[in-house]
Amino acid sequence: MQLEYMEMVISETLRLFPAAPRIDRVCKKDVLLNGVTVPKGTVVMVPAYVLHHxxxxxxxxxxxxxxRFSKENRESRDPNIYLPFGMGPRNCLGLRFAQLIMKMALTSLLQHMTLVPCKETQIPLEVDVKGPMHPKKPVILKFVPRVNAVSKE
Structure with a gap:
């Protein structure tokens, strides 16, 4: 819980590369929105990727x-423009669990390994935003053991 910078790195990564580039909802009733009637049954798309960029x-x-995700910056920003897990009553049920797992995995990995780009590493990363966001080509990195890493053996 004290790895504040790691949390900021994870948040910025999810801003740049949200797992769900758009969020779809179906109107349950007719709604008047800024003078436009959205009929019941209409699929409404919230473009998270577009908002994040x-x-x-x-x-x-x-x-x-x-x-961008320091405490001061978070407090001054409209919370409706950062949607890596959706928002409101239908946001991601696994939000806290996913955040905890990301922190634990990164902490464990970085304690024992250094990730190094190599000649096959695609820089900048190109992503395909059709469906769930994913890289167009595989992400290739070298995992170099840390010299002073504590061994569990």
């Missing part, structure tokens, strides 16, 4: 900046 909310949106 909008320069009006995220200066230099393609740049990786974990500091």
């Amino acid at each position: 909008d320069p009006a909310y995220w200066p230099e949106p393609e740049e990786f900046r974990p500091e």
Whole structure:
């Protein structure tokens, strides 16, 4: 819980590469929204990827900046523009579990290994946003054991 910078890195990664680039909902009743009637049964799409890359909310949106998620920056931002797990009553049920697992996995990995790009590493990473977001080509990295890593043997 004290790995605040790691949490900022995870949040920024999810901003750049949300697992669900869009969130779909079905209107349960007719709704008047900004003068436009959205009929019952209409599928409404919230473009999380587009919101996460909008320069009006995220200066230099393609740049990786974990500091965007510092406590001060989080408090000054509209919470409706960061949706890696959706929001409201139908947000991701596994939100807290997923965050905990990401922190534990990264902590364990980084205690024992260093991730190093190699000649096959695609920089910058190109992603396919059709369906669940995924890289267009495999992510290839070298895992180098840390010299001073504590062994569990």
